[in-house]
Amino acid sequence: MLDSTSNRTDDAARAAAAFYEVLIIGGGSAGLTVAAMLRGKIQGRMAIVDPTDTNAYQPGWTLVGGGVFTLEQTIKPEAALIPRGVEWVKQAAARFDPEHDRVGLADxxxxxxxxxxxCPGLQLDWDRVDxxxxxxxxxxxxxNYRGDLAAYTWACIKSFKGGKMIFTQPPSPIKCAGAPQKIAYLAADHLRRTGTRGSADIAFCTALPGLFGVQSFVPPLKAAMKRHGIEENYRTNLTAIDGKAKKAIFTVTAADETTREVVRDYDMIHVTPPQSAPDFLKGSPIADATGFVDVDKHSMQHVRYPNIFSLGDAANSPNSKTLAALRIQAPVVVQNLIAxxxxxxxxxQxxxxxxxxxxxxxGRIVLAEFTYGGKVTPSFPLDPRVPRYSSWRLKKDFLPFLYWQVMLRGIDVKIAHKERVFADVV
Incomplete structure (x- = not known):
């Protein structure tokens, strides 16, 4: 392996089928962004390892499920996004050999x-719910957690004539911890606008003990739950679905940690699947005990192998797993790798x-921005806990542009995020 004082690379690495100055595992948001940022800054070959044909702007899938976007608006061919001069190894990674600076592919x-x-992201573990x-x-x-299913969410919502709606959230980690409740609000608002809200019983069932991990944003979210008439159920984890009988089975954990099984009927259920590190990472030499890449949470450099970096959802840094996080992580990785x-x-850092x-x-969004420790760090001089139309326009119109035209082109946009203290919102 490479130590902190030399540029030695193991002979086994150079004897592999191909040798790269920089090898990137994962061609999603993180991989494409760092590749674009590194292009022209390094000598030698650089490659992205990823088997998929398309890249998706996944934050847009909530709006696909809400009938605002089409799926086609959120997807582009991977080949069109690989930076010029970067090789694309269209294979899946299978194992890591960091002692010899090698990665094994599926073939x-x-x-x-x-x-x-x-930076291969998270995997969706559909099979963990029977x-x-x-x-x-x-x-x-x-x-909404799979692109080809998000349009079906909208089909279910717009055709809903009455009955029971359930929205679920599994234990962490998951991509965008707010997404499971966003679609619940949109569904309730759509029913209100079409005059059918009174015919629906809507329940939000989360395995977590609260609505959101950053407490400053809980009051406006609880207000939204109350305004939409959504029943809140905490420490309520979906464990099975009986699709034929239309029954959802939950394990509910009480304050004394005892559990009981609860069966709920549904006419529509939006499921957020359990998620985890990709299987090829779990148990590998570069992973921690939970299966995620073991990095320093500030430098994003591996704690044992200095020539390995990670960012995005596959890193074990204790941040919210969002696209915004990797946008800030990418220039940190690039600068520290070049060093x-x-x-x-x-x-x-x-x-x-x-x-x-x-x-x-x-048309209304609470724009939650925060850093380690739940410090509220808004980009704009407004109380971020107030739902605003301007934040809706930011999500709907500007952020997709930022993704496709700025991030994936390797442009590092400097935005000042300032820690601020606000009075309580009730």
Whole structure:
């Protein structure tokens, strides 16, 4: 492996089928962004390892499920997004050999590297809910967490004539912890606008003990739940779906940690699937005990292998797993990697910034921005806990542009996020 004072690369790495100065595992938002930022800054070959044909702006899938976007607006061909001069290895990574600076692919090929960036994202574990994989996509069982299913969410909402709606949230980690409740608000608001809200019983069932991890934003979210008449159920984890009988089975944990099983009927259920690190990361030499890449939470550099970096959802840094987080992580990784190439210690620091535009109604959003420790760090001089139309326009119109035209082109936009203290909102 590469130590902190030399540029030695193991002979096994150079003897692999191909050798790269920088090898990037994952061609999603994180991989494409760092590749674009690194292009022209390094000598030698750089490659992205990813088997998928398309790239998606996943934050847009809530609006697909809410009937605002089409799926086609959120997806582009991967080939059109790979930066010029960066090779695309259209294969899946299978194993890591950091002692010899190598990555094994699914077909058995070994690739060598001098520096490795690991950013394959999260995997969706549909099978961890009994019966979900068989039920999803029909019979009122929908999810915005897979692009091809998000349009079915909207079909379920707009055709809903009455009955029971359920929206679920599993234990952490998940992508965008606010997304499971966003679609509940949009569904309730749509029913209100079409005059059918009175015929629906809507329940939000989360495995977590609260609505949101940053307490400053809980009051406006609870106000949204109350305004929309949504029943709140905490520490209520979906464990099984009976698609034929239209029954959802939950494990409810009481204050004394005892559990009981609760069966709920549904006419429509939006399921957020359990999520975890990709299987090829779990148990690997570069992962921690939970399966995520073991990095320093500020430098995003591996704690044991200095020539390995990680960012995005696959890193074990304790930030919210959002697109906004990796936008701030990417320049930190790039700066510290370039420093490591010079046998220097990188000084760039990630402060845990994350952002979650919490859609409380059509046309209104609570723009939650925060750093490590739940410090509220808004980009604008307004109380971020107040649902605003301007934040809706930011999410609907500006953020997709920022993704496709700025982030994926490697442009580092400097936005001042300032810690502020606000009076309580009730």
């Amino acid at each position: 058995g090929t070994m690739l060598g590297y001098r520096f490795l960036i690991v 019966g979900l994989a068989e039920a999803i996509g029909s019979g009122g069982v929908c999810s 490591a190439m010079k046998s220097e210690v990188g000084t760039a 990630y402060d845990g910034y994350g952002s979650c535009p919490l859609t409380t109604d059509y």
